[in-house]
Amino acid sequence: MQITSPTFKANTVKALADVDLQRALRHVETGFIGKRQKAADALPEFDALRDNAKAIKEHTLQHLDLYIEAYVAKVEASGGKVHFAEDADHARRIFLDIAKRRKAKTVTKGKTMISEEIGLNAFLEEHGITPVETDLGEYIIQLRGEHPSHIIAPAIHVNRDQVEADFRKTHVDLDPQRDLTRPETLLSEAREILRRKYGEADIGVTGANFLIAETGTSVIVTNEGNGDLTQLLGKCHVVLASIEKLMPTLEDTAQILRVLARSATGQEMSVYTTLSTGPKRAEDEDGPDEYHVILLDNGRSNMLGTEFEDMLRCIRCGACMNHCPVYHAVGGHSYGWVYPGPMGAVLTPSLIGVDKAGHLPNASTFCGRCESVCPMRIPLPKMMRHWREKEFESHLQPQAVRTGLNLWAYFARRPKLYRTVVSFAMPLLKLLAGRKRRFRMLPLASGWTKWRDMPAPEGRTFMQAYAQSGHGHGDER
Amino acid sequence: MTIMRAAHGACEHRDGTLKPTVALFVTCLVDLFRPSVGFAAIKLIEHAGCRLVVPKGQTCCGQPAFNAGDRADAIAIAKQVIAAFEGYDYVVAPSGSCAATLKKHYPELFADDAEWAPRVEAFSAKVFELVSFLTDVRGVKDVCASLNASVTYHDSCSGLRELGVRQQPRQLLQSVKGLRLKELPESDVCCGFGGTFCVKYPDVSNAIVGKKAKHIASTRADMLLAGDLGCLMNMDGKLKREAIAIEVRHIAEVLAGMTDKPPIGGKL
Numbered sequence: 058m059q060i061t062s063p064t065f066k067a068n069t070v071k072a073l074a075d076v077d078l079q080r081a082l083r084h085v086e087t088g089f090i091g092k093r094q095k096a097a098d099a100l101p102e103f104d105a106l107r108d109n110a111k112a113i114k115e116h117t118l119q120h121l122d123l124y125i126e127a128y129v130a131k132v133e134a135s136g137g138k139v140h141f142a143e144d145a146d147h148a149r150r151i152f153l154d155i156a157k158r159r160k161a162k163t164v165t166k167g168k169t170m171i172s173e174e175i176g177l178n179a180f181l182e183e184h185g186i187t188p189v190e191t192d193l194g195e196y197i198i199q200l201r202g203e204h205p206s207h208i209i210a211p212a213i214h215v216n217r218d219q220v221e222a223d224f225r226k227t228h229v230d231l232d233p234q235r236d237l238t239r240p241e242t243l244l245s246e247a248r249e250i251l252r253r254k255y256g257e258a259d260i261g262v263t264g265a266n267f268l269i270a271e272t273g274t275s276v277i278v279t280n281e282g283n284g285d286l287t288q289l290l291g292k293c294h295v296v297l298a299s300i301e302k303l304m305p306t307l308e309d310t311a312q313i314l315r316v317l318a319r320s321a322t323g324q325e326m327s328v329y330t331t332l333s334t335g336p337k338r339a340e341d342e343d344g345p346d347e348y349h350v351i352l353l354d355n356g357r358s359n360m361l362g363t364e365f366e367d368m369l370r371c372i373r374c375g376a377c378m379n380h381c382p383v384y385h386a387v388g389g390h391s392y393g394w395v396y397p398g399p400m401g402a403v404l405t406p407s408l409i410g411v412d413k414a415g416h417l418p419n420a421s422t423f424c425g426r427c428e429s430v431c432p433m434r435i436p437l438p439k440m441m442r443h444w445r446e447k448e449f450e451s452h453l454q455p456q457a458v459r460t461g462l463n464l465w466a467y468f469a470r471r472p473k474l475y476r477t478v479v480s481f482a483m484p485l486l487k488l489l490a491g492r493k494r495r496f497r498m499l500p501l502a503s504g505w506t507k508w509r510d511m512p513a514p515e516g517r518t519f520m521q522a523y524a525q526s527g528h529g530h531g532d533e534r
Numbered sequence: 535m536t537i538m539r540a541a542h543g544a545c546e547h548r549d550g551t552l553k554p555t556v557a558l559f560v561t562c563l564v565d566l567f568r569p570s571v572g573f574a575a576i577k578l579i580e581h582a583g584c585r586l587v588v589p590k591g592q593t594c595c596g597q598p599a600f601n602a603g604d605r606a607d608a609i610a611i612a613k614q615v616i617a618a619f620e621g622y623d624y625v626v627a628p629s630g631s632c633a634a635t636l637k638k639h640y641p642e643l644f645a646d647d648a649e650w651a652p653r654v655e656a657f658s659a660k661v662f663e664l665v666s667f668l669t670d671v672r673g674v675k676d677v678c679a680s681l682n683a684s685v686t687y688h689d690s691c692s693g694l695r696e697l698g699v700r701q702q703p704r705q706l707l708q709s710v711k712g713l714r715l716k717e718l719p720e721s722d723v724c725c726g727f728g729g730t731f732c733v734k735y736p737d738v739s740n741a742i743v744g745k746k747a748k749h750i751a752s753t754r755a756d757m758l759l760a761g762d763l764g765c766l767m768n769m770d771g772k773l774k775r776e777a778i779a780i781e782v783r784h785i786a787e788v789l790a791g792m793t794d795k796p797p798i799g800g801k802l
Contacts, residue, residue, distance in 0.1 A: 069738050382724045386741035420735050422728025422742070423601060424691035439642075445603030454602070458734070462599065466607040469562075469593045470614065483566050494800025495774055504733030508740035509771030512567065512799035519560050519569035523588055526573075 058176050058204055060409060062393030065416035072387040081214050082388055085207070089379035092323025093430065100319065110316050111434045113309045114370040118361065124270040124303045125352070131273025135335025137348035145175040148353050152177065152295065153184060155349055159293055161186055161259035167277060167284035168192040169264030170208055170373065171297040171353055173395045174408070177262075188262075189254045191283040193247055200227050206389030208396065209321050209375040214388050217243070251283070261291025261345065265298035266317070266372065268350070271306040274334040275350065278317065278327035285331050294333065294345040299353045301369040313372060316432035321374040356408045364443045368403050370433040377427035377437060383420055392417060399427035399437040406444050415453050418444035480521050487516040556584040557622035559615070559661075561632045562594035563763040564784075568798065571763065574790035575628045575664050582672040584624070591618035595627075595635040601729055605643065612640050613650070616657045624671070625661045628786050629762045630693020633663040638696050663693050664786060665761055669702040679791035680711035686718040686755035687785070688746070688769065690762035694722055703761060706789050713788070716753045720745075727768035743772040751778045757797075759785040770799040777802060 061068055072078055097103045117124055129139045142148035148171075156164070164181060166172060166188055178188045178199070190199040194212035198205060200223045205211030212220075221237045224246060236242055255261075263284050265275040275296045277284045288294045304310045318324040337344030360366055378384040378398025389397030394414070396404050402417040411418075418441035427437045448454055468475045490496055490513030498506050505511055517525070556579050564571045579586050596611030615636065619625045627633040637658045644650040668674040687707065693699035707715050726732060726742025733739075746769055750758055758773070758780050760766050770782035781797040 066735070066737075069735070073737055073741055382726065382742045383735075383738055386738050420731070420738065422691070422724045422726060422731045422739075424724035424728070425695040426691070426722075426724070429695050442601060442603065445601065446605055447603070449603030449605075458602070458730075462602050462604060462607075466599050466604065466611070469596065469599075470607065470610050472591045472593050472614070475593045479566055492800075494796060495771070497775075502733070504736040505771065507736050508775065509743070509768065510774040510799060512767050512770050514567045515569055515795070517569065519565040519572040520588070520590070520592075522569045523572065 058173065058179070058395070060394050060413055062405060062409070062414045062417060065391060065393055065420060068391040068393060069387040069420075072391045077216055077219065078214050078388050081216050082385055085210075085213060085379055086385050089322065089375075093320060093376060093379070094323075096319040096323040096325065100315075103316070103319065106312065106316050107432050107434055110313045110372075110432055111370060113304070113312060114372075114433060117303055117305055117309075118301065118366060118369055121300065121303060121361065124305060125300065128268055128270040128273060128303060131270065132335065132348075132350060133273075135273050135348075136338070137273065137335040137350065139350045139352055142175075142351050142353045142355075144355050145353075148175045148297070148351050148355075149177065149180045151351050152297075153180075155293065155295060155347075156181070156184075156186055156260060159259055159347075161293075163187045163189060163254065163258045164260045164262055165189045165191050165254055165258035165287045165291055166195070167261070167263035167279065167287040168195050168211070169262065169297050170205070170395060171264055171299055172262065173204060174299075174355065175297070175353065177297070189251070189258065191251050191254070191287050192279070193244065193281060193283075196247055196251065197223065200224075204390070204395070206397065207375060207378060208373050208398075208400075214390065252286075255286045255290040258287075258291045260293045260295055261287040261289070262295045262297060263288050265296050265302050265350075267304045267310045267313070268296075268298055268302045268352075269304050269307055269310055272334060274307070274332045276310060276330065276332050278314070278330050280322075280324075280328040282329050285329060288331070288333055288345065289343055291345055293347040294336070294349070296333075296348075296350040297353065298350060299355065300357050301371070317372055317374055320376040320430065320432040360407050365403065365407055365440055367435050368400070368407065368440060370435055371400050371404070372433060373400075374432060376430045376432065380426040380430050382422065382424060382426070399441070400435075403435075403437055403440045403444070406447075411444055411447055411451075412453060415444075415448050418442075419448075476518075476520060479518050483514040483518050484516050487514050489513075553583060553585045554623035556586050556624045556626050556667075557619045558586060558588050559592060559595070559619065559625055559627040559632065559636065560588065561627055561629045561763065563767070564628055565592075567767065568763055568784065570792060570795045571628050571784040571786050574784070574786035574792045575626070577790040577792065578664065578668055578677070578786060579626060581677075582668050582674050584672070587622065589618040589622075595632045597632065597635045597639075598729060600635065600639060600643070609643050612643055612654075616640070616654060620653065620657045620660075623660065624667065625657070626664055626667045627661070628664040628784065629764075630663045630690050630697055630699055631762050631764065633661055634692040634696035637661040663697050663699055663761065665706060665789070666693075666697060666699045666702045668789075669705060674706070676709040677706050677789045677791075678709075679789060680713075681788055681791070681793065682712040683756040684714040684716050684754075685757040685759050685788065686716045686750060686753040687721060688718055688725060688750075688758065688760040688765060689722045690760050690765045691724050693761050699761065703759075703785055707759070707785070710788060716755045718753055719749045725765045725769050727764045729764065732768060739768075740772070743768055744776075747772045747776055747778060750780060751776075755780060757781045757783060757788070759783055759788060761785050763798075766798055770797075774799050774802065
C-alpha cells in the first residue's frame, strides 16, 4: 500500500476536519476503554498475568531461532509446509506460486494484518485472482477501497450510514426496497453474501495470533467465525504470519490468551479461538488439502537485540491505540501505513524506515496511557524516544527545531548566563502582556497561539524574587 | 463567581528534633512564569517540618533535550542538576513531569555509565513530586488552608502514571476548609500539552485540549487545579481562547492558602 506517513501533519489536518471520522472516533473513546477496565477489574490476577505474558514472550524472543526450528519440524510432521519470506515482495511471490499451482481464481481471507503489510490484495488483483475479505469490517473497507484504520476494528472509522450506502451500491442484485437501517440487517446481508464465497474459494488465507512450536499449530482468535470457515472450507489454507508470533507451548499460549481479549475488547475470551495443525488428515471429513505457513521477517529480525526488541512482544490487541489521545483525535489512517497508534509509532519506523515514518514517534505527548494498558508491558513511550534519538543522530529533525533546541540547551547548561537572560526577559514579557496577563499572539510562538492564549509570566523570575525576598539562602550552592 | 481567598489557619509546624533538608527544584516553568507556585511550595514544605534550600545552579531538568532525542545535552544537564542537589536529604519539585524526569529518567540516561550510575541512583531515590512528598514522606493529612470555592482537578500524566500521584492531591484538597471538589470527567486523559508536542503538532494538540476544555466547563467549577504548570498553561490558554470563565491555578497555591495573586493567564 501507498505510504503516506511522511505527510502525517497534512493527514491529521484532513482527519480533524472530517466530521464523519470524528463522530466515529468517539466510539473508540467511549467503547473500548470502559470494557477493558471492567474486564481487568474482574480478574484479580490480571496484572500478574501481564507479568507472566511478558516473561513468556521475552523468553521466546531470546530463543526465537530454536523455537522457529522446532515449529517448522512440527508443521512438516503434520503434513504442512513453512515458507520463509524475507520481505513483502518475497512473501507475495511465495503466495503467487502456491496460487498458480492450484490455479486459484478466488481467495477468501480471514483478518490478517500481515496481508496488509505485504499488500496482498492489490497484488492478487494484478494477477487476476479475486481476494474476498470475510471479516465484516475488512469486507466493508474492501468495498470502499480503503485500508484498516485500527488493527482489531478495521472499519472503526466508517459509520452505519456509509456502510448502508456501500452495500446498496455493491449488492445490486438484492431488493432495493430492503431495510438496511439496523446493524443486524447489515450483518445478515454481509453474511448471506459471504457464505456463498467460502465453498467457492480455491484458497483460504488467515493470519495467526500465535504459532506454537510444541505442536506446529497456528491459532486465530475471531468473533465472527469467519476465520474458521475461511480455513476449513477453502481447499488450501495459507497462514500469513510474522516471526514474532512464535510461542513455545500450548500452555504458554493459553496464558497470553487470558490477557489478549480482555485488553482488546474487554471480552474474557474472543468468541472463537481456532487451532489448526496441518492439512486434512486421512480420517478427517473436512479441512484443506494443503496447509502452508508464510513466515514473514520484513525487518523484524533486525530488531532483535536492539532497543526495539521489546516491540516484538506485541500481540496486536489494540489497547494502546484505544487509549491514545492522539489516535482519538486523528484516527488510524493519519499514521499513513498499516499500523497506527502507539504500537505503529514504534513498529512502523522499524519496518519502513524512520526517514519515512519520523513523524509517528514524535506525534506523542508521552502521556504514558498506552504503556499503562499494554498487556505485554511494552515501554512504548521509551521506544518512541529511542526513535527520536535516532532521528537526532541522523539530523532528520527540521532545522528550526534543531536550532531552537541547541539554543535552549546552550543556556540551560550555563546557569549564570541563563539567569541573566531570563531575569531580563520575563519582566519584559510581563510588561508586554499588560493588564490582560496573557497574549493572543506572540512572535515565534504561533504553534501555541494559533489555538490558545499564552499566559504571561508574573514578572520577576522565582530565583530573582526569592533572592530579593529576604529568605535566607541557607546552604544552597 | 465568588471565591473567598484562602487563608492559612493557625497550624503548628511539625517540629521534629531533626529537620530534614529539602532542596527545592523549582522547575523552569515555575521559575519563569509563576514564581507564586515556588513560594507556595516553600510554605508547604516548611510547614511539613523541613528545612528548605533553593540551590542556585538550577535551570531546567533537561526534559526538552531528553524527549527530543538529544541525549548529550540531557546528560550534561542531568549532571548539573545532580551535582547541585545530591547533597540534600530530599529533592522536591512542584511538578510530576520534572520530578519523574529526575526520578525515573535520569537512571535510564546513566544506565551504561558505571561511574555515574550509583550516584544517579542515590540522587533519584531522594526525588519527590511536591504533593506526594507532603503526604507519603511527611505524613501530612491536613493543610489547614481554607477556600470557599468549588474546584476541579486534572491528573497530569507523568505524575499520575510515572509517580502514582492520584489520591494524594485529592486527600489534601479535601482538607481545605470550604473547598468542594468536583471530579473532572476523564481527569486522567492527557491535556494535549506534551512539551514541544503542542507546538510541533498544534492542530492535534488543539483537538485534545479542546475536549479537555469541554470537560472542564462541564464541571461548572470555580477553579481548575493541577500539579504541573505546563498542563495548566495549556489548559488555561485554551479556556481563555474559548472564553470559558474559570480560574486556573497550581494546586500548591490552594494548599498553601496563597491564592491572593491573579490566576494563571489573568481573569477573563
